[in-house]
Amino acid sequence: MSHKTENTGFICQHCGKEVLPLTDGSYRNHCPFCLYSLHVDITPGDRACTCGGLMEPVKIIYNSKKGYQIVHRCQKCGFERNNKINEDPRQPDDINAITAIMRQNAERR
Numbered sequence: 001m002s003h004k005t006e007n008t009g010f011i012c013q014h015c016g017k018e019v020l021p022l023t024d025g026s027y028r029n030h031c032p033f034c035l036y037s038l039h040v041d042i043t044p045g046d047r048a049c050t051c052g053g054l055m056e057p058v059k060i061i062y063n064s065k066k067g068y069q070i071v072h073r074c075q076k077c078g079f080e081r082n083n084k085i086n087e088d089p090r091q092p093d094d095i096n097a098i099t100a101i102m103r104q105n106a107e108r109r
Ligand SMILES: [Zn+2]
Pocket: 012, 013, 014, 015, 016, 017, 031, 032, 033, 034, 035, 036
């Protein structure tokens, strides 16, 4: 039996693709295809937030300790959160989607 029932896959509410749980057992909070997330957590994985808005990937930032991170902004309430880019061997974050955001960031400057 699984010790972590909350760590299951989900269907992305933005692109409709099936997202598999991470192979290392940690919690996946954004879609590896379109990189969108959902505003459902106060701390990652707790599902304690009632907002439920789609969180758009708006920026890629580099943190010297945590590496590259995606900045997600909630389209409903404007809340922002940084999330680590995922390198899961089975479903890594789409490098094309990541570079597309980086390019947008560069153009906005
Ligand atoms: Zn998606």
